[in-house]
Amino acid sequence: MEINLESVTKRYGRIEALKGISLEIKGSGLVSILGSNGAGKTTLFKVxxxxxxxxxxxxxxxxxxxxxxxxxxxxxxxxxxxxxxxYTYLTGRELIEFTAQVKGLRGAYLRDEVRRVSELMGISEYIDRRSGGYSRGMKQRLGVAVALVGDPEILILDEPTFGMDPRGMLETRNMLKKIKAEKDKLIIMSTHLLDEARELSDRIVVLRRGEIKFDSLNSANISMVKVVGKVDNGLSNRYAKLIETGEGYAIFELYDRSKLPEFNRELLLSDSKIEFIIPADSLENQFLKE
Structure with missing residues (x-):
């Protein structure tokens, strides 16, 4: 699958929320749109x-x-x-059922889908309560559950962990990892959380004031790389210094950027791979620049 944005602008009166955005996204995986409040993330997803x-x-x-x-x-x-x-008078079940009906599901298929997405998002216990009584985090879980109805090829999620407690954030991130592992799925997610973007993403795009200021796919100024899979300590010591580890991933700082191809070849032999690169001008700096 392929999504192309060609010189996309969006104005609200005198305010230019998107300024000639051009972006090409091919294949499956998870792409994070990273930016602070007002960067244009939600407007991008709306168009x-x-x-x-x-x-x-x-x-x-x-x-x-x-x-x-x-x-x-x-x-x-x-x-x-x-x-x-x-609608606050509708239950979580009714809201999910409505979306399932719009997508053409009926009978047992509809009931199975309601069960699947509610279990996936951990809301089975609350599904028959009116949504008006849901907490901020539970509403967010319900919103993601509704997005998952019908097992879509493409998921567009605007700050999916917003308002969730730590458990909800962890469970949602794990769910996204599972979906990402399916080779025919593309997830485009916005976030302002750097750690979340690093942990989940195959590619990171930084949006600032309606413009793309950084794209990890196109950066030539490599300083650090995110690696997923099993990493040989000896290999990492030869080519890079371990900076950060997490569940199923590690971030390394390269000793010599010219050795990246060799590092990548040996990673592939050990059932690991580079998911994205972080420029010498760090991701934090890209995010915080004015």
Whole structure:
């Protein structure tokens, strides 16, 4: 699958929320759109999902223009854009069932799907309560569950862990890792959490004031790399210094950037791989720059 944004701008009156965004995303995996409040992340997701029309430019999904044929494109997507707001008198079950019906599910298939997404997001215990009584974190879990209905090829998630307690954040991140492991799924996620982006992403794009300021796919100024899989300590000592470790991943600082191809070849032989690169001008600096 392929998503292309071609010189996309979006204006609200005199405010230019997106300034000529061009971005190409191919294949499966997880792409994080990183940026502070007001960077344009939510606006970007609104135009991708046709909630808002771009002022100029095009968004193509497998060569189909989102604005010309939104029904065809959106049938392949699940999305959570902005903080979810629901009819407070409806239960979590009713809200999920409604989305499932819109996606054409009926009978046992519908019931199975409600069970699947509610268990996946840990809301089975609360699913028959009215959503108006949900906490901020539970509403967020419900919003992600609704996005997962129908097992879409493409997931668009706007700060999916926003408002969750530590357990909810951990469970949601683990769920995203499982979906990411499915080779036919693409997740595009916004976040302002650097650690979350590092842990989950195959690619990181930094958005600032409506413009792309950094894309890990295109950075030539390599200083650090994120590696997933089993890493041989001797190998890491020869090529790089271990900086950070997490569940199933590690971040290394390269001793010599010119040795990156050799480092990568040996990683592949040991069932590991480089997921993305971090420039010498660190990700934190990219995020904080004005």
């Amino acid at each position: 991708i999902t046709s909630i808002a029309k771009p002022t100029s430019g095009r968004i193509l999904v497998d060569d189909i223009d989102v604005n010309l044929d939104p029904k065809k494109v959106l049938s392949r997507m699940g999305s959570l854009v902005e903080q979810p707001e629901f």
